[in-house]
Amino acid sequence: MFSLFYGLWKFVFTKDEFHVLILGVDKAGKTTLLEKLKSIYLKGEGLPPDRVVPTVGLNIGRIEDANAKLVFWDLGGQVGLRTIWEKYYEEAHAIMYVIDAATASSFEDAKSALEKVICHEHLRGAPLLIVANKQDLPGVINDEELSEFLNLKELDERPYMFQAVSAYDGRGIKSGIDWLVEQIEKCKRTETLRARAGVAGKI
Ligand SMILES: Nc1nc2c(ncn2[C@@H]2O[C@H](COP(=O)(O)OP(=O)(O)OP(=O)(O)O)[C@@H](O)[C@H]2O)c(=O)[nH]1
Numbered sequence: 614m615f616s617l618f619y620g621l622w623k624f625v626f627t628k629d630e631f632h633v634l635i636l637g638v639d640k641a642g643k644t645t646l647l648e649k650l651k652s653i654y655l656k657g658e659g660l661p662p663d664r665v666v667p668t669v670g671l672n673i674g675r676i677e678d679a680n681a682k683l684v685f686w687d688l689g690g691q692v693g694l695r696t697i698w699e700k701y702y703e704e705a706h707a708i709m710y711v712i713d714a715a716t717a718s719s720f721e722d723a724k725s726a727l728e729k730v731i732c733h734e735h736l737r738g739a740p741l742l743i744v745a746n747k748q749d750l751p752g753v754i755n756d757e758e759l760s761e762f763l764n765l766k767e768l769d770e771r772p773y774m775f776q777a778v779s780a781y782d783g784r785g786i787k788s789g790i791d792w793l794v795e796q797i798e799k800c801k802r803t804e805t806l807r808a809r810a811g812v813a814g815k816i
């Protein structure tokens with residue numbers, strides 16, 4: 614009887630935990646964004662931008678919103694480190710792809726790296742939030758202009774959205790996360806990952 618009530622209690626009150634992979638080429642602002650996310654959701658725990666260094670390994674950040682726990686995996690974007698990205702694909706519920714929208718010279722690299730991400734079979738159906746970062750800088754392009762510039766094909770089979778953000782002043786971050794959580798909760802991939810975790814838990 615106890616286990617029945619405990620199971621019900623757990624079902625009603627325990628929040629799901631989702632894994633969000635933060636990808637993008639080097640200097641896009643991924644780690645700065647992760648730190649800003651922490652400071653918004655964990656009230657002041659994130660590092661200030663001047664303490665952020667280029668990523669070589671993996672940075673992990675955990676936040677909790679009203680509906681879910683999110684675990685962010687932030688990987689290095691330098692060319693030689695991008696082969697590590699795919700090791701995380703199978704376990705990721707969603708992708709946050711960060712682009713430096715103020716540096717036009719980085720767009721082609723950002724586009725071709727993103728196309729590889731989108732095509733990877735281990736990420737099939739994963740919701741994708743494409744972040745046009747550095748909106749605080751002059752001359753930056755917004756989310757719509759970035760979408761036009763990238764002109765990405767093969768996006769239609771997954772939920773996706775472009776979001777203008779600044780990892781410095783925090784604009785756009787909450788709406789991006791709200792959208793991501795909503796999409797993760799209703800997408801088929803989440804059901805598949807949940808079923809797989811359930812089976813693994815029983816073995
Ligand atoms: N103005 C401005 N600068 C930013 C913003 N986000 C990041 N930066 C700067 O961009 C540079 C790169 O930021 P990182 O967060 O280290 O970039 P990254 O994508 O994690 O880079 P790798 O770890 O090498 O892949 C740093 O100088 C940051 O201070 C932003 O929103 N606005």
Ligand SMILES: [Mg+2]
Pocket residue numbers: 643644645666667668687688689690
């Ligand atoms: Mg980094």
